[in-house]
Amino acid sequence: GWAPLVSFEYTMKLNFHAHVAVTYALLPALRRAKGRVVNVSSVCGIAAPPTNAAYSASKHALEAYSDILRAEEEPFGVKVFVVEPGTMRTPLALSYGDTWKKGYDAAPAARRAPYGAAWAEATVQKMNTDIPNVAEDPQIT
Structure with a gap:
């Protein structure tokens, strides 16, 4: 690949780490309310185009995190959804x-x-x- 490492670091921070941080901050309230998490991913989180490495990697990470969070939070009544819009x-x-x-x-x-x-x-x-x-x-x- 040719893309600079900084583009991966920035994009992961914005599109993945921020979701995790906000979710962790809200989990106690979500559990009390038996609420739901709605993560906005992208079709690039499912099928990655060759020109979009950092973005697609960040959305793949969000997809995996959402799958794991769904399983981990199910006992608490928290639902986890992922929206995957296209372009x-x-x-x-x-x-x-x-x-x-x-x-x-x-x-x-x-x-x-x-x-x-x-x-x-x-x-x-x-x-x-x-x-x-x-x-x-x-x-x-």
Whole structure:
């Protein structure tokens, strides 16, 4: 892989560790109320696209944590659910190819070298074509 370690650290902190911290803080109240935990993951937590390593890894971790938490909290009456939305047609999603390219270009040259510039450009082109075709309208009607 080419992605810098810091991108994995930041993404895991935001998309996984934060969920665990909030859940732990709320568990006593959730147990008393026999409440529910709803974790928002992603389809990338089930099927990881090749351009999305840190994000997909963080969502896979959240999926596994949710499965474990579901089993551990069942005796206390706490339910655990996971929502796994796909790609939504938002400015963030539609600019993902350009954002990905900036991250790729910022990675150390030695890590990028095996892939080459042509691969990176083709990858961006594919994302810029594929994402609008699969992204769903985020407006709920």
